[in-house]
Amino acid sequence: METQSDSRPTWTFLTNHARVLSLIARDPDIRLRDVAAACQLTERSVQGIVADLESAGYLTHTREGRRNRYRILPGTELRHPAEAGRTVEALLRLLETDLTRTPSA
Secondary structure, eight states, X not given: OOOSSOOSOOOOSSOHHHHHHHHHHHOTTOOHHHXXXXXXXXXXXXXXXXXXXXXXXXXXXXXXXXXXXXXXXXXXXXXXXXXXXXXXXXXXXXXXXXXXXXXXX
């Protein structure tokens, strides 16, 4: 929905699941508290998203002391039929693309 004072669209290109996955891929030791802050979500929401991603086979975690360390499973295929055959690795590469760099010769 849009308000009178803010005419910017309210939709975004990425889902919260994609944002969380991307942040974890960049920093496997990231705290869910920090993921929540970066994504503007509650910690509880992020915990649910991480649980979804784990149960779907996109990532795993191991306990190291008092912290979790996450591991992305890059070969896992995306679930939607429109992305059939594409992997998490391809999605994360796409999100990390720097369009300001010049292509290599």
